[in-house]
Amino acid sequence: MTMKLTHIRDVLAVAECGSMRAAARSLGVAQPALTRSIQEIERELGAALFERHARGVQTTEAGHAFLRRAQSVQSELRRAKEEIEQIQGGVAGQVAMAVSTASTIAMMPAALAAFRRRYPQAVLKVTESLFAGIETQLAEGNIDFYVGPFDASLSSSSFHCEKLFAYRRLILARTDHPLAQATCLPDLRDAHWVRPLTLLPNRSEIDFDELFERETGSAPNIVMYAHSALMTLLTVANSDLLTILPQQWLEVPLTSERLVSIDATRDVPILSMCIVRRHAMPLTPMAESLCDEMRRAGTHYAHRIERV
Template identity: 50%
Template sequence: MKLSHIRDILAVAEAGSLRGASRKLGITQPTITRSIRDTENELGQSLFMRQPHGVVLTEAGHMFVRRAVAIQSEVRHIFEELEQAKGRFVGQVSIAVSAAASISIVPTVLQKFYKRFPQALLRVSESLLQPIESDILSGEIDFFVGPLYENRAAAGLTVEKLFDNRRIIVARRGHPLASATTLEQLQGAAWVRPSFSDRRDEADFEAIFERAGLPLPNIVMHSRSATVTVLAIANTDMLTILPIQWLDEFALGGQYIDMIPLEQPLHAAPVCIVRRGDLPLTPLAEGLCDMVRGAGLNYGMRLSAGR
């Protein structure tokens, strides 16, 4: 089996058709067909099921692709690391960040990264950890920056805490409950329950009231959009709970929305760097990781100081 066979099969799996893979790779369909046939003959199993409008992976095909993605990522890392060891910082770095990390860390890092590595390609996706754990393990994503709930990470991943995050109660400017200092004083309000990424957001929202010994609030709106949530808060008397970084993101503090400062802070999952534990990052990715580490630690210090 050749690396070109792996390349061709992954392209077909992603495109869902030979024609799409041919366009993506710039090679002929017969060449791709031979790659698939040769690989299937070597393995003794079919990787694709042909359909009228394309192809889909068989069960064996899914198993092949899962391993092949890791192989292709490591081959790319080999070439990039060798080039970077010569002082030529070319290639790419792929990271996933949570919304809170994208606000508090990424803007600080971008200018430094491109000043130091002007020829590099940076790929950034927004996610929580759980959906992309397998991508970190396969090498598709170099590392993740964001909250780590209950210190849970898949086997093979290492965790480095950057800072303890916190949440805030958010209301429109001039809200009648703006002077409240406890959750109990907010019990009569209507609430928006945000769930921007997964069900864990909802569970965390409810747990805040349970830990305070209070009944669940009057939830009148569920929102999977940060923008819609903030607009709803800015234009009604509804309240919500968000990571403190959202005030910076929307630059609305003091104009449209503001926080209700409670006596007891609402803690959130710590923001961490999560990466593979069995292989080092490329020099380029390690350089970015160092920048993220510095920016995260500095932000955590400002947050602890009451910023």
């Protein structure tokens, strides 16, 4: 027996729905036909993909492995279909993009406006995240490309990185903070900090912590982790806590009115804003267009901050 696309479709549906009955209903097929399809692919693979229980099914270890590949196949088939349609003049389709908060502030407004003018019927799926949070999704093709800080030494060689511009991180405090006039990290030795919570420690956090400890003799005293940059900023604006965030945050009107930058980050390593995509895997024309608009917006932003 040769594996068919319907087998992949059926396995994905069963995994998503959690039972044969629910998957059959979702696909609009008879349950016995779906059960036969799953049995066929399991015989082909020589392994059980699901464990059957009274309340449904659960994916086996082999099933998990197959699902990762199947999801990639499904993503590429969707892209292939959309690419053909777009080559033939179609203006519909979807793009999945991941962006950091800093890249959202710096580039998204201009890039999105230009993209929407060209593809008004496009559906965008935007995930706000640093690279560590979406690396697997990008590798598997569930996300088309990522825009944000990126350290190539910490990822596999399966990604292509294009640098857009360099930017600084700033130590932020409320406008009337007693340490607002500090000029070096030792002045902040006794400060308390809030940090946005990411899935994994990233290089920029590690670099700052190492620099802070080298300059002050102790690590920054982090007393709060926040699940978003917005939560971090609201906390800083209404407390004595400090934080360190990309310079773009002081370009948001609400933020710039409530916060000030403490001039103590001269030795904090510079970050690179990058576009990251999979090697040797072309984007659809629509995704390529959005990538181009982000690149163009990044170039304009780089010129603007160079003049400041």
